[in-house]
Amino acid sequence: xxxxxxxxxxxxxxxxxxxxxxxxxxxxxxxxxxxxxxxxxxxxxxxxxxxxxxxxxxxxxxxxxxxxxxxxxxxxxxxxxxxxxxxxxxxxxxxxxxxxxxxxxxxxxxxxxxxxxxxxxxxxxxxxxxxxxxxxxxxxxxxxxxxxxxxxxxxxxxxxxxxxxxxxxxxxxxxxxxxxxxxxxxxxxxxxxxxxxxx
Numbered sequence: 001x002x003x004x005x006x007x008x009x010x011x012x013x014x015x016x017x018x019x020x021x022x023x024x025x026x027x028x029x030x031x032x033x034x035x036x037x038x039x040x041x042x043x044x045x046x047x048x049x050x051x052x053x054x055x056x057x058x059x060x061x062x063x064x065x066x067x068x069x070x071x072x073x074x075x076x077x078x079x080x081x082x083x084x085x086x087x088x089x090x091x092x093x094x095x096x097x098x099x100x101x102x103x104x105x106x107x108x109x110x111x112x113x114x115x116x117x118x119x120x121x122x123x124x125x126x127x128x129x130x131x132x133x134x135x136x137x138x139x140x141x142x143x144x145x146x147x148x149x150x151x152x153x154x155x156x157x158x159x160x161x162x163x164x165x166x167x168x169x170x171x172x173x174x175x176x177x178x179x180x181x182x183x184x185x186x187x188x189x190x191x192x193x194x195x196x197x198x199x
Contacts, residue, residue, distance in 0.1 A: 004042040004043065005019060005022055005023060005026070005042065005043050005044075005045060006042055006043070006044045006045070007019050007022065007045050007046075007047065008044075008045070008046045008047070009047045010046070010047060010048040010049065011047050011048060011049050011071050011138075012076075012137060012138050013047065013071065013077065013078065013135050013136070013137065013138060014135065014136045014137070014138050017133075017134065017135040017136050018047055018135055020133075021095075021098070021099075021133050021135055022043075022045055022102060024129070024133070025099055025102040025103060025106070025127075026043065026106070028127060028129070029102075029103055029106045032125065032126070042065060043065050043066075043067070043109075044065055044066045044067070045067055045068075045069065046066075046067070046068045046069070047068075047069050047071060048068065048069075048070055048071070049070070049071060049072070049073045050070040050071060050072045050073065051073075054072050054074065055072065055085070055097065056069065056070065056071060056072070056078075056094075056097050056098050056101045057069075057070040057101065058070060058101045058102070058104060058105040059105070060105035060106070060108035060109050061108070061109070062108055062109075062111050062112075062113070063109070063110075063111040064108075064109055065109060066109075067102075067105040067106070067108070067109060068105075069098070069101060069102060069105070071098075075094065076137045077134065077135060077136050077137040078094045078095050078098050078134070078135040079093070079094060079095055079133075079134040079135070080093045080094075080095055080096075080131040080134075081093060081094050085097070093130075093131055095130050095131055095133055095134070095135065096127065096130045096131060098130070098135070099125070099127045099130040100124055100125055100127070103125045103127070104117070
């Protein structure tokens with residue numbers, strides 16, 4: 001079954017890893033609840049940083065195909081590292097908590113309110129496969145930031161190049177005009193000589 005996901009990633013995490021993990025969550029969620037649809041209308045997921053706290057949060061509209069997953073800014077990557085918290089008395093990992101949150105928000109997308117849902121801290125969703133995944137950290141861009149003087153220097157260099165090109169064209173045009181004028185004079189003199197001979 002093919003799942004269509006539109007992912008908007010506003011974090012430092014690798015988009016490809018996020019998309020692969022969310023697709024797996026969606027597959028397992030549909031299997032778990034025997035859901036037959038394949039999200040043909042596309043699931044829209046937004047990943048963004050959380051301003052405070054050190055746990056993964058989320059938000060989803062009821063009966064929708066839209067959700068947000070909020071990742072703390074200090075999480076360099078999401079993997080099987082212990083989070084320091086426990087789910088149902090068992091030490092939890094960051095990636096496991098992320099999968100639990102995605103399942104939780106998918107239930108909202110299916111139209112369930114909190115009172116109709118399981119408490120995933122006390123009665124977690126069965127997702128032992130989650131710890132096999134790693135959502136990596138996106139390496140900082142090495143692209144040099146352009147300062148105002150760098151931009152001006154680039155503009156001046158561009159103008160200088162354009163000036164040189166036009167000066168080169170002008171020299172070629174002047175040389176071409178000299179040749180044309182010389183040829184014009186030659187053929188004018190020939191024409192005058194022919195006219196004299198006829199007389």
